Structures are given as C-alpha cells and as structure tokens.
Amino acid sequence: MPSQTSHSKQFLKNYTSLTQILTDKKLAALGDAYVNFVYSLAMSNRLKKPFGKKVKGAPLANAVRKAGLRKLLPSRIDKHVLSDAAEALLVYAWLNEVLTLEESAKALEKNEDLETGLVQLLTKATERIKL
Numbered sequence: 001m002p003s004q005t006s007h008s009k010q011f012l013k014n015y016t017s018l019t020q021i022l023t024d025k026k027l028a029a030l031g032d033a034y035v036n037f038v039y040s041l042a043m044s045n046r047l048k049k050p051f052g053k054k055v056k057g058a059p060l061a062n063a064v065r066k067a068g069l070r071k072l073l074p075s076r077i078d079k080h081v082l083s084d085a086a087e088a089l090l091v092y093a094w095l096n097e098v099l100t101l102e103e104s105a106k107a108l109e110k111n112e113d114l115e116t117g118l119v120q121l122l123t124k125a126t127e128r129i130k131l
Contacts, residue, residue, distance in 0.1 A: 016131055017072075018131065019073070021088055021129075022069065022073055023074070023088075025084065027087075028085070028087045028088040031087025031091035035055050035060070035086070035090055036053070036055055038090075038108060039054075039108055040053050041101070042104075042105040042106070042109035043109070045109045059114045059115040060083035060087065060118060061086070063086055063118035063122055064082045065082070067118075067123050067126065070082070073085055089122060089125050089126070090104070090122070090125060093121075093125035096129070098124075098128040098129055099121060104121055107124075
C-alpha cells in the first residue's frame with residue numbers, strides 16, 4: 001500500500017526553473033482547487049465547523065508580489081496571471097512534498113490576514129524547492 005504522504009506526480013513536467021512552474025496554466029488549474037481546499041480547511045479549523053470558501057485573485061496576486069516572485073514572471077501581466085502563479089507554485093510544492101497540507105492549512109489558519117499567510121507559504125515553497 002502506498003504511503004499517505006506520497007502524491008501521484010505522473011502528470012508533472014520536468015521543470016528546470018521556478019518561472020516554468022509559475023507560468024504553467026494547467027498546474028495553476030489544479031492549484032486553484034488545492035488553494036481553495038487548503039483555505040477552506042484552515043477556516044474550518046479556525047471556526048470549528050465545516051466551511052467552504054474560494055480564494056479571490058487579489059490576495060493571491062498581492063502575495064506573489066510581496067513574496068518577491070513578480071520578477072520571475074513576464075512583464076505586462078494581469079492580476080489573474082499573478083494569482084495563477086501562486087496557485088501553481090503551491091500545488092507544485094504540495095505534490096513534491098515540499099509543503100504539507102497540514103503546514104499550509106496551519107499557516108492560513110493562524111494568520112488573520114489571508115495575504116500574510118499566503119506570502120509565508122509562497123516564501124517557504126520558494127526556499128524549499130530545489131530544481
């Protein structure tokens with residue numbers, strides 16, 4: 001039986017840079033669902049009851065800027081592309097066991113400000129990913 005921490009990664013490309021991860025639209029699509037789940041889990045823990053919530057683009061986009069990742073992206077991009085970059089990086093970090101689901105949810109749960117928690121997660125992911 002496979003380990004519970006082992007994630008299927010058969011579909012991941014062989015990335016050679018953070019920019020490739022940040023700009024992968026398909027990875028961002030999976031990341032969208034992952035980030036919403038992590039946030040919903042964090043809020044459920046904080047509120048002590050089930051809670052489902054989608055993360056809007058603005059906090060994600062701002063977190064990318066504050067984490068210093070904007071410089072790795074093409075010029076002249078909008079908030080949507082910035083938020084996609086955050087989602088792609090966070091799900092990549094989880095799939096590669098660089099950040100755990102529990103660690104991610106805890107970071108968002110303990111910070112009253114979602115953006116601050118996202119900055120912390122993006123920074124940790126960036127520091128831990130070895131390409």
